[in-house]
Amino acid sequence: MTGASRGIGRAVACSLARRGARVAIHYRVNAGAARETLAALSGTGHALFAADLAESAAAARLWNAVIAEFGRIDVLVNNAAIYDMHPPLSTDYRAWQAAWERTIATNLLAPANLSLLAAEAMVADTESRGADWGRGRIINISSRGAFRGEPDAPAYGASKAALNSMSQSLAKALAPRGIYVFSLAPGWVSTDMATAHLTGDGGAEVLAQHPLGRVATPEEIAAAATFCALDAPAVMTGGIIDLNGASYLRS
Numbered sequence: 001m002t003g004a005s006r007g008i009g010r011a012v013a014c015s016l017a018r019r020g021a022r023v024a025i026h027y028r029v030n031a032g033a034a035r036e037t038l039a040a041l042s043g044t045g046h047a048l049f050a051a052d053l054a055e056s057a058a059a060a061r062l063w064n065a066v067i068a069e070f071g072r073i074d075v076l077v078n079n080a081a082i083y084d085m086h087p088p089l090s091t092d093y094r095a096w097q098a099a100w101e102r103t104i105a106t107n108l109l110a111p112a113n114l115s116l117l118a119a120e121a122m123v124a125d126t127e128s129r130g131a132d133w134g135r136g137r138i139i140n141i142s143s144r145g146a147f148r149g150e151p152d153a154p155a156y157g158a159s160k161a162a163l164n165s166m167s168q169s170l171a172k173a174l175a176p177r178g179i180y181v182f183s184l185a186p187g188w189v190s191t192d193m194a195t196a197h198l199t200g201d202g203g204a205e206v207l208a209q210h211p212l213g214r215v216a217t218p219e220e221i222a223a224a225a226t227f228c229a230l231d232a233p234a235v236m237t238g239g240i241i242d243l244n245g246a247s248y249l250r251s
């Protein structure tokens with residue numbers, strides 16, 4: 001479970017642990033918050049892992065550390081991501097380039113690398129334990145921004161659109177091996193990532209887009225992620241699930 005120190009990641013970790021999962025809690029630097037997640041989880045056997053997924057070698061290091069501790073992973077949740085503002089026309093070229101590189105590395109390349117390592121291991125586990133044992137699932141936390149556009153953070157929107165496309169490609173490639181892949185696309189969720197947008201000058205405008213009169217809670221996203229991880233029928237693989245309270249309806 002990447003990015004489990006705060007926000008949606010913490011809520012998903014708690015929800016999976018309530019259903020009996022042993023959770024590998026990944027974070028970047030926020031060790032105190034990660035320990036709070038650990039303390040909030042039901043059950044035992046959970047563990048903490050730090051890695052800056054913007055670094056190209058970090059995904060493999062993280063994977064190896066988790067496998068050394070857990071032996072096997074049944075569900076990978078690619079949740080960690082950054083939302084760095086870099087509006088065109090008011091961002092200089094150097095800052096623009098840096099934002100794209102950091103965002104794509106964290107939001108797309110790290111999930112891609114972890115997904116390959118997870119898929120290889122899940123296939124090997126299934127083959128060594130019998131065809132009907134396998135329960136490999138990969139859940140990618142995407143965003144409504146993939147469809148609606150992100151005018152202040154174009155690299156973020158592009159990273160999430162690519163993540164959706166990757167999920168669909170992997171769903172096709174891995175379904176014959178019994179591994180199912182889901183993408184969840186939340187609109188605004190009440191976490192640190194969204195605070196400045198929800199409380200700042202634009203906050204009222206954001207709320208006005210939401211027929212529910214509020215944005216999503218991390219627990220609502222966690223309920224959907226837990227369903228995909230543990231309950232969703234195989235036929236849902238490849239799905240991109242909108243979680244935006246009807247604030248943006250795509251055809």
Ligand SMILES: NC(=O)c1ccc[n+]([C@@H]2O[C@H](COP(=O)([O-])OP(=O)(O)OC[C@H]3O[C@@H](n4cnc5c(N)ncnc54)[C@H](OP(=O)(O)O)[C@@H]3O)[C@@H](O)[C@H]2O)c1
Pocket residue numbers: 002003004005006007008009026027028029030031033051052053054078079080081082106141142143144185186187188189190191192193194
């Ligand atoms: N909040 C929203 O409105 C919203 C809307 C749509 C989609 N989403 C998506 O939902 C997911 C979770 O968002 P959130 O709002 O819960 O985020 P958040 O509260 O900002 O938490 C981000 C998490 O990702 C980790 N992280 C950030 N950069 C990292 C890096 N370079 N390497 C490793 N870990 C890193 C953080 O670790 P540290 O605590 O150590 O920094 C933290 O655990 C993201 O994929 C986001 O794009 C969020």
